[in-house]
Amino acid sequence: MNLLVTGGSGFIGSNFIRHMLNKYPGYRIINLDKLTYAGNPANLRDIENYPRYGFVRGDILEEAVVDVVMSRRPDAIVHFAAQSHVDRSIHSAHDFVRTNIVGTHVLLEAAKKYKIERFVHISTDEVYGSTDEGPFRETDILKPSSPYASSKAASDLLAFSFFKTFNLPVVITRSSNNFGPYQYPEKFISLAITNLIEDKKIPLYGDGRNVRDWLYVLDNCEAIDTVLHKGREGEVYNVGGGNEYPNIDIVTMLLDELGKDESYIEYVEDRPGHDRRYAVDTTKIREEFGWQPKRSFREALRDKIAWYQNNEDWWRPIKSGEFLDYYGKQYQNI
Ligand code: NAD
Ligand code: TDX
Numbered sequence: 001m002n003l004l005v006t007g008g009s010g011f012i013g014s015n016f017i018r019h020m021l022n023k024y025p026g027y028r029i030i031n032l033d034k035l036t037y038a039g040n041p042a043n044l045r046d047i048e049n050y051p052r053y054g055f056v057r058g059d060i061l062e063e064a065v066v067d068v069v070m071s072r073r074p075d076a077i078v079h080f081a082a083q084s085h086v087d088r089s090i091h092s093a094h095d096f097v098r099t100n101i102v103g104t105h106v107l108l109e110a111a112k113k114y115k116i117e118r119f120v121h122i123s124t125d126e127v128y129g130s131t132d133e134g135p136f137r138e139t140d141i142l143k144p145s146s147p148y149a150s151s152k153a154a155s156d157l158l159a160f161s162f163f164k165t166f167n168l169p170v171v172i173t174r175s176s177n178n179f180g181p182y183q184y185p186e187k188f189i190s191l192a193i194t195n196l197i198e199d200k201k202i203p204l205y206g207d208g209r210n211v212r213d214w215l216y217v218l219d220n221c222e223a224i225d226t227v228l229h230k231g232r233e234g235e236v237y238n239v240g241g242g243n244e245y246p247n248i249d250i251v252t253m254l255l256d257e258l259g260k261d262e263s264y265i266e267y268v269e270d271r272p273g274h275d276r277r278y279a280v281d282t283t284k285i286r287e288e289f290g291w292q293p294k295r296s297f298r299e300a301l302r303d304k305i306a307w308y309q310n311n312e313d314w315w316r317p318i319k320s321g322e323f324l325d326y327y328g329k330q331y332q333n334i
Contacts, residue, residue: 001024001026001027001075001076002028002029002030002072002073002074002075002076003020003027003028003029003030003068003074003075003076003078004029004030004032004069004072004076004077004078004262005017005029005030005031005032005077005078005080005198006031006033006060006077006078006079006080006081006107007030007031007033007039007045007079007080007081008029008030008031008055008080008084009031009035009039009041009055009082009183010033010038010040010042010043010080010184010260011035011038011043011082011084011180011182011183011217011311012029012038012122012178012217012221013033013081013221014040014043014044014182014215015078015081015180015181015218015221015260016078016224017031017044017181017217018044018046018047018255019027019054019185019222019225019332020100020221020225021047021050021052021053022158022232023225027052027141028052028053028054028070029052029053029054030055030072030074031042031044031052031053031054031055031056031152031235032056032060032066033055033056033057033058033070033081034058034059034111035057035059036083036162037184038065038084038085038114038184039274040182040184040314041055042314043182043277044056045128046092046252049125051233053152055116056068056069056333058164060081060099060104060107061098061099061102061103061105061106062105062106063109063110063262064315066106066107066108067294069205070110070111070113070114071114072243073114073115074116075112075116075118075267076116076117076118076120076201076210076228077107077116077117077118077119077120077290078120078209078224078228079104079107079119079120079122079124080122081103082094082099082100082122082152083095083099083100083101083148083151083226084148085148085186085187086126086146086148086149086271087271088144088148088186089147089148089151090146090147090271090272090273093147093148093151096147096148097151099151099155100148100151100152100275101151101155102152103160104121104155104158104159105155105158106136107119107173108148108158108159108168108170111138111168111213112166112168113160113161116168116169116243117169118171118235119159119162119170119171119230120172120173120218120224120228120231121156121159121170121171121172121173122173122175122224122229123153123155123156123172123173123175123236124149124174124175124288125172125174125176125177125213125238125240125278125279125280126145126146126148126149126152126154126275127139127142127144127149127152127153127156127174128140128142128143128144128174128278128280129142129143129144129149129275130145130275130276130277130283131277131278131279132277134279135240135279135280135281136279136280136281137237137238137280137281137284138174138235138236138237138238138281138284141319142156142157145273145274145275146245146273146275147213149275156172156174156236157318159172159185160234163184163232163233163234167284168198169233170233170234171227171228171231171232171233171234171235171236171237172235172237173223173224173227173231173236173237173238173239173286174236174237174238174239174280175215175220175223175238175239176212176213176214176215176239176240176278176279176280177212177213177214177215177239177278178181178214178215178217178220178305179214179215179216179217179300179301180216180217180221180300180303180304180307181228181303181307181311182219182314183304184318185315185318185319188212188213188247188250189250189254189304190304190308190315191203192250192251192254192260193254193305193308194306194308194319195264196254196260196264197258197277197308197309198319199310200246200264201265202251202254202264202265203247203265203266203268204251204266204267204268205247205268205269205270205271206267206269206271206274207267207270208246208247208248208267208272208275209246209248209275209319210246210247210250210275210280211245211246211247211275211276211277211278212244212245212247212277212278213240213241213242213243213244213267214243214245214276214297215241216241216293216294216295216297216300217245218294218295219239219293219294219295220239220256222238222286222291222294223239223291226289226291227284227285227289230288230289232288237283237284237288238279238280238281238282238284239280239282239285239291239295240279240282240296242282242293243297244277244279245297246334248265249295251265253298253301254305255307256302257302258267258305272305277291279298281289282289285305295298295311314320
């Protein structure tokens with residue numbers, strides 16, 4: 001199979017490319033990535049010289065670039081490319097609307113033109129919004145809270161409309177919060193681990209009791225791999241780790257693992273529109289395909305901590321450079 005992966009130099013995309021190339025010796029992958037602040041060639045340094053891997057630096061918003069890549073006739077597209085951080089979307093929604101909605105539209109048009117056999121659209125559990133009770137099913141209405149989540153919801157609906165109207169073979173995954181190696185140190189667990197290694201405090205939003213369901217990134221890669229090969233056209237598949245924890249519990253575990261005390265917690269002003277709890281019902285992907293997460297949360301968390309301890313040369317330049325520049329003075333203590 002020849003795959004076009006968009007956003008493959010980011011966190012989940014890079015883990016997915018490595019997973020696919022190692023698992024399927026006959027597969028070829030082209031990675032189309034703009035290399036925004038979140039895209040990092042170092043994420044794929046170990047495989048960048050594989051003959052079955054090719055990298056194109058380009059923007060999914062540029063139709064001509066997408067057309068050139070599509071003219072190589074990939075069998076399938078796995079579309080990760082997005083602006084992915086909620087706090088940034090609150091700061092400015094502009095790039096979120098452009099990349100996540102318009103960029104997805106450019107890819108859908110190209111997929112239609114080249115009669116792609118499969119379009120896997122990578123979405124998120126955030127499109128459902130917040131729930132105090134029970135998990136969301138794939139058929140529930142979308143009620144996104146942040147500009148990020150609403151831009152992802154819009155792209156889901158656009159992708160679905162290309163299935164309904166043009167028979168484009170679209171399949172959508174909506175996963176919960178991923179964690180694992182190569183995650184940009186702006187996301188909660190990565191920020192917290194790297195702050196503790198730097199002997200800095202963890203900024204905890206609001207009362208610290210917002211709940212997320214944590215999914216190890218390689219379990220998500222297996223789910224995407226499964227949906228790519230077996231998912232039914234026009235269907236949505238929820239993917240979740242079954243690891244629901246309030247943020248304060250995650251912090252407590254990290255303090256414990258890294259030998260720090262509670263003085264390293266700093267309660268800070270809450271995120272505007274902060275969703276209280278995300279939870280997805282994963283019955284569909286489990287029953288249809290037998291997918292389930294393989295890693296226990298605590299074991300995977302230890303692996304993630306060890307990865308950040310052993311790869312300081314990966315994250316320290318990020319935190320000391322562009323990361324602070326982007327946010328400016330307000331966030332310099334992160
Ligand atoms: P990320 O921010 O780490 O990576 C995004 C990648 O997309 C980067 O390599 C970036 O350079 C690239 N990109 C951005 N704009 C682009 C453009 N215009 N053209 C080409 N490339 C562009 O994101 P991630 O955490 O790996 O998330 C990947 C996908 O998974 C996103 O669609 C996100 O919405 C979704 N998702 C993420 C999570 C999570 O917990 N991280 C959970 C559910 C869904
Ligand atoms: O410094 C922080 N302090 C804090 O308390 C940060 C960065 C976050 N938080 C809280 C906010 C959330 O309740 O931790 C929780 C997780 O925050 P994020 O890592 O920003 O993730 P979230 O907003 O839940 O969104 C993530 O999951 C769904 C990803 O960023 C999205 O790309 C994905 O779609």
